Amino acid sequence: MMKKGEVQVANIQISPSASMQFEPSIAVNWLNPSVMVVVAVDFSTGLPNIGLYKSIDAGATWSTTLLPLPAGFVGIESPHIDYIFPNSFVVLTHAFDENGLSGTVVSYASNDNASSFGPPVVVNQGYGQFVNNDQVVVTTDKAGSSPFFGSVYTGYTHDYNTEFTPGNTIFFNRSKDGGNTYSDPTLLSSVTEFEEFPGIAITLNGILIVGWITQPPGVSDFNIRTSQDGGTTFDGETVIAPVVVVPSPLPGYQFRCLTYPSLSGDISNVPTTRGNVYAVWQDYREGYSDIYLSISTDFGVNWGTPMPIADSPVGSQNFFPAITVSPSDGAVFVSYYTNRVNPPDLDVFLATSRDGGVTFINTRLTTTSFSVAGLLVIGDYIGNAIVPQTDRLVTVWTDTRTGIANIWFEDNQ
Numbered sequence: 001m002m003k004k005g006e007v008q009v010a011n012i013q014i015s016p017s018a019s020m021q022f023e024p025s026i027a028v029n030w031l032n033p034s035v036m037v038v039v040a041v042d043f044s045t046g047l048p049n050i051g052l053y054k055s056i057d058a059g060a061t062w063s064t065t066l067l068p069l070p071a072g073f074v075g076i077e078s079p080h081i082d083y084i085f086p087n088s089f090v091v092l093t094h095a096f097d098e099n100g101l102s103g104t105v106v107s108y109a110s111n112d113n114a115s116s117f118g119p120p121v122v123v124n125q126g127y128g129q130f131v132n133n134d135q136v137v138v139t140t141d142k143a144g145s146s147p148f149f150g151s152v153y154t155g156y157t158h159d160y161n162t163e164f165t166p167g168n169t170i171f172f173n174r175s176k177d178g179g180n181t182y183s184d185p186t187l188l189s190s191v192t193e194f195e196e197f198p199g200i201a202i203t204l205n206g207i208l209i210v211g212w213i214t215q216p217p218g219v220s221d222f223n224i225r226t227s228q229d230g231g232t233t234f235d236g237e238t239v240i241a242p243v244v245v246v247p248s249p250l251p252g253y254q255f256r257c258l259t260y261p262s263l264s265g266d267i268s269n270v271p272t273t274r275g276n277v278y279a280v281w282q283d284y285r286e287g288y289s290d291i292y293l294s295i296s297t298d299f300g301v302n303w304g305t306p307m308p309i310a311d312s313p314v315g316s317q318n319f320f321p322a323i324t325v326s327p328s329d330g331a332v333f334v335s336y337y338t339n340r341v342n343p344p345d346l347d348v349f350l351a352t353s354r355d356g357g358v359t360f361i362n363t364r365l366t367t368t369s370f371s372v373a374g375l376l377v378i379g380d381y382i383g384n385a386i387v388p389q390t391d392r393l394v395t396v397w398t399d400t401r402t403g404i405a406n407i408w409f410e411d412n413q
Helices: none
Strands: 019-027 036-042 047-054 064-068 073-085 088-096 103-111 121-124 131-140 150-162 166-175 195-201 208-214 221-227 236-244 262-265 277-283 290-296 318-325 332-338 347-353 361-364 384-387 390-399 406-412
Touching: 019 318, 019 406, 036 073, 036 390, 036 406, 047 073, 047 088, 064 390, 088 131, 088 150, 088 318, 103 131, 103 150, 121 150, 121 166, 131 195, 150 195, 150 208, 150 361, 166 195, 195 277, 208 262, 208 277, 236 290, 277 318, 277 332, 290 318, 290 332, 318 384, 332 384, 332 390, 347 390
Parallel strands: 019 073, 019 384, 073 131, 195 262, 262 318
Antiparallel strands: 019 036, 036 047, 047 064, 073 088, 088 103, 103 121, 131 150, 150 166, 195 208, 208 221, 221 236, 262 277, 277 290, 318 332, 332 347, 347 361, 384 390, 390 406
16 A cells, blocks of 8 residues: 555666666657656766766657767766757756866757767866866756747856865856857856855746855855846846755765755746746755745745745655746646655655645655665756646656666656
């Protein structure tokens, strides 16, 4: 008998068991949803590469290839992928040299449903030990009302490792040609603060929102900046909420646990929710890691009071939330790791709202809990994508049930 909060699912392993993978990101072709593409860090060749796992039968079976290393680099990691109408995909990632330095943001673009990719394009070059670009995210503008439809937006952490400017800042680039060329980098956050891992959302009329969470030892806040012109210029900073950053490693575990934002906008035609922007993050304000959500109903100008949405037992650890909003019916989906079922083992749960984020129902996606004992890294994120025709969510995550970290997939039908 299933327990409360569980659903009957069939998890599918989509990456090879022979090597380790983590940090998956998924995208679906909105016009041909049989085509699904996942990228993840893949160690099949030793040093990290980008594994590309593709399905042409809506997730039933998957093929595996590796993206080519850019010249002068020995490894690539931190990949994110998104879809561009009608049959294109773009991957943004972080490349490094043999010393693990010169972190450079690199873009790969495909115009044939991820059957092939053009040569890697440098978006922002790193410089030895002094400037490292990492923790890359990508979002494409799919809002039908947007004058910037098809634009590619990427944000990333820009690490300054110099005597004069230590710390991390958030940088941004945009592409108007499907990821083949990019604008000059734009600095969004203060060089006097320390940030990790941005989030990006697009809502009606192509309004673009980039967010980040400032890290200790200073005050920790969830901040955003908004662009009305496709990323050419940005308004000043707005604070969504104060944040209590989760300790890293997460108490009771050994792996790194970054606290970062995830953002998504409602581009549907549902009158009651269209234009909403949703922000989620993990927060330690109650003495354990929980998932919080704040909502803006005016395109990111003002934000509601944060509320917990995981409905998880007090003291359980819930982390790495990923939010996605259906472009068809405005449903809000937040997937996350949790140890609520069989601690200290982990599961993946899904919080779903069909009333604009007012209430959520939490369901279990994993069919078995998995151990992360002794692991120093499980990757910093999991991935979601929408299948618009049926308003289904597909989710990918890192899972060790085979005895090694692999990428698993669930179609939340």
